[in-house]
Amino acid sequence: xxxxxxxxxxxxxxxxxxxxxxxxxxxxxxxxxxxxxxxxxxxxxxxxxxxxxxxxxxxxxxxxxxxxxxxxxxxxxxxxxxxxxxxxxxxxxxxxxxxxxxxxxxxxxxxxxxxxxxxxxxxxxxxxxxxxxxxxxxxxxxxxxxxxxxxxxxxxxxxxxxxxxxxxxxxxxxxxxxxxxxxxxxxxxxxxxxxxxxxxxxxxxxxxxxxxxxxxxxxxxxxxxxxxxxxxxxxxxxxxxxxxxxxxxxxxxxxxxxxxxxxxxxxxxxxxxxxxxxxxxxxxxxxxxxxxxxxxxxxxxxxxxxxxxxxxxxxxxxxxxxxxxxxxxxxxxxxxxxxx
DNA sequence: AAAGAGTCCAACCGCCGGAAG
DNA sequence: ACTTCCGGCGGTTGGACTCTT
Numbered sequence: 069x070x071x072x073x074x075x076x077x078x079x080x081x082x083x084x085x086x087x088x089x090x091x092x093x094x095x096x097x098x099x100x101x102x103x104x105x106x107x108x109x110x111x112x113x114x115x116x117x118x119x120x121x122x123x124x125x126x127x128x129x130x131x132x133x134x135x136x137x138x139x140x141x142x143x144x145x146x147x148x149x150x151x152x153x154x155x156x157x158x159x160x161x162x163x164x165x166x167x168x169x170x171x172x173x174x175x176x177x178x179x180x181x182x183x184x185x186x187x188x189x190x191x192x193x194x195x196x197x198x199x200x201x202x203x204x205x206x207x208x209x210x211x212x213x214x215x216x217x218x219x220x221x222x223x224x225x226x227x228x229x230x231x232x233x234x235x236x237x238x239x240x241x242x243x244x245x246x247x248x249x250x251x252x253x254x255x256x257x258x259x260x261x262x263x264x265x266x267x268x269x270x271x272x273x274x275x276x277x278x279x280x281x282x283x284x285x286x287x288x289x290x291x292x293x294x295x296x297x298x299x300x301x302x303x304x305x306x307x308x309x310x311x312x313x314x315x316x317x318x319x320x321x322x323x324x325x326x327x328x329x330x331x332x333x334x335x336x337x338x339x340x341x342x343x344x345x346x347x348x349x350x351x352x353x354x355x356x357x358x359x360x361x362x363x364x365x366x367x368x369x370x371x372x373x374x375x376x377x378x379x380x381x382x383x384x385x386x387x388x389x390x391x392x393x394x395x396x397x398x399x400x401x402x403x404x405x406x407x408x
Numbered sequence: 409a410a411a412g413a414g415t416c417c418a419a420c421c422g423c424c425g426g427a428a429g
Numbered sequence: 430a431c432t433t434c435c436g437g438c439g440g441t442t443g444g445a446c447t448c449t450t
Contacts, residue, residue, distance in 0.1 A: 098418075098444095120435070136436070137419065172438060187439075188417055196415085415447070421440085428434080 095129045099138055103128060107135055108143055141182045148180030152189050154229065158222040160186055161194075161214050 095103075110126035116139060119132030128135060141147070152160070156178055163174045169190075171183035178186065194214075198205035201213070 096420075118435085131420095132435075133421095133437095134419075141418075169439065183438075184418075191440095192416055411450090413447100413449075416445090418443095418445100420442075422438105423440100424436105424438085426434105426436090429432085 093129050094131060096134075099142075103130070104138070104143060107139060111139060141184050146180050147182065152181075152185075154222050154226045156181065157189075158219060158226070160189065161219055161222070164190065164194075165211065165215065 106126050106128055110122060114122070114125070116122070116136075119136040121132075123130050123132045123135045126135070130138075159177060160174060163177055167173055169187075171187045171190075175181055175183040175186050195205050197218075198207075198210050201210065203210045
């Protein structure tokens with residue numbers, strides 16, 4: 069990629085102000101492969117932190133901030149790339165409902181995702197929906213729509229995806245449980261997503277402030293056990309956190325992966341990011357999808373809040389990428405009318 | 409095929425709080 | 430106690446890419 073922005077602040081020389089060489093020739097804009105390699109190499113050998121001196125020592129004509137951002141948002145080995153999954157969308161909506169635009173806090177619950185990525189997702193997708201619905205993204209109307217329409221729909225889609233991938237189906241049509249009901253209940257610090265599968269087994273997951281917990285009698289006794297995701301800020305610094313529920317092995321950037329695979333393996337510097345640790349952590353990630361789902365068919369969702377209309381989404385067609393299709397727009401309209 | 413509109417995301421900016429001197 | 434530096438955070442932007450007409 070071509071570097072377009074190079075700010076050379078080599079203004080007229082003065083005798084009173086002595087600028088460092090770095091300040092005189094700071095690069096801006098997209099990073100080059102060489103710069104990336106220099107940064108990765110330096111951090112592999114010296115660790116991260118003290119970004120300003122790091123930038124100088126690594127020979128990068130970048131600000132410390134720029135180096136930090138590049139590392140945290142792009143080069144860090146455990147950064148996940150690719151589309152935000154349904155489960156992640158659900159979690160983002162839930163956590164944003166709690167904390168608002170606390171992107172870094174939300175990101176701590178989505179291992180491998182950066183605050184920047186989540187922020188971009190919110191601005192480009194969620195705010196777009198609000199715009200389509202002609203309401204403010206922070207309005208009660210839109211928040212209710214998220215909670216009672218969008219989020220249940222996400223759960224439904226997660227269910228459908230799980231059913232499609234995990235059911236060793238005998239020939240025939242999917243068997244939807246007529247009694248299957250998903251409820252979303254909210255207490256002060258806990259939101260519980262609860263549903264029954266075709267075997268009438270209770271499945272649920274809870275989002276606490278500080279914990280994500282999963283209960284499932286089927287899942288608990290096999291390798292998909294999720295236990296609880298306990299968040300402690302001290303343990304969640306940059307680098308690999310030990311608790312995660314990602315849906316797949318992190319697709320690390322080729323550059324970083326190659327580098328760690330081929331260059332730094334076996335390096336004994338204690339400050340080094342340990343590639344084995346990074347990748348072991350990635351491979352150990354348990355499937356959030358597995359945790360919250362079981363094979364089943366279509367679901368109806370019943371909000372538990374009083375005065376909230378019962379919304380049957382089982383007839384809503386596939387929305388694939390966009391939730392706000394015509395049918396759901398109508399649902400939203402009905403929903404809004406009933407809540408005005 | 410081309411132009412315009414829309415989308416996405418990497419990178420920058422300003423502000424703030426804490427640490428260090 | 431004050432100043433400076435640094436890192437972290439949320440908001441914003443520019444440009445590449447994709448879609449639509």
